[in-house]
Amino acid sequence: MILGLSLGHRTVREAEHWLATHVTPLGLPDLVACTHLVATPYPHVALSVAVPAAADRLAELPATPPELHEAAERAAAEHAAGRSGRAVRYPGVDRMVGTLTVGEVLAGSAIERVVVLGSAAAGPDLPLDTRDLVRPEWRDGELVLVAMPHYTGGLAPFEVPDPTPCCADH
Structure with missing residues (x-):
């Protein structure tokens, strides 16, 4: 399962801090979390979070606001296809x-x-x-x-x- 999130983070540093405080504590060893620079509807950093096991734990994460759904979907699709995404958390x-x-x-x-x-x-x-x-x-x-x-x-x-x-x- 790959979840796309777009919460309006303006910088990579903000997005990484959010991942460290909200996703890393879930303790999922096979987690792969990436940042994605997006331009629409305004420049920001979207996230993609993939975890093959215990995917139900991702339900604890906040929902993407409606205006950012497209950016979240694009981040998840790019991660799923292995085309783009800068991995912040990954095994090892x-x-x-x-x-x-x-x-x-x-x-x-x-x-x-x-x-x-x-x-x-x-x-x-x-x-x-x-x-x-x-x-x-x-x-x-x-x-x-x-x-x-x-x-x-x-x-x-x-x-x-x-x-x-x-x-x-x-």
Whole structure:
């Protein structure tokens, strides 16, 4: 079951905070929750929440306001198709801390592929400095982490933990 929610969050940070306080406490280990940037009826962040088991627990979440139904439905459809969505919660996210090899990331989480920005898939022995923020995205039916070269010689996720304020909402 994939539930689309659109509650009018204006920023990714607001949406992630809402997920952390309302969805994460449900304690569902196979949960995959994503953020989706939407433009209509106004720019905001919609959410998609997928949980194969114990889906009845999602009934505790609030309903999407009528004017945002289309955005919620689109977020759920994109997640279901594996076309888009930035995963905030997913199996193994709690283990994505410190420096891990790409192979450890793939073996220890729902992430299926790590790609280097502008390049091909990363080799399993490359170190990845997670910076304690690993947000893969749906691409062609797979959860893919986009990484970039890191000054240590390995990789780091492309998304930085504390973006500069001018770019924080893009």
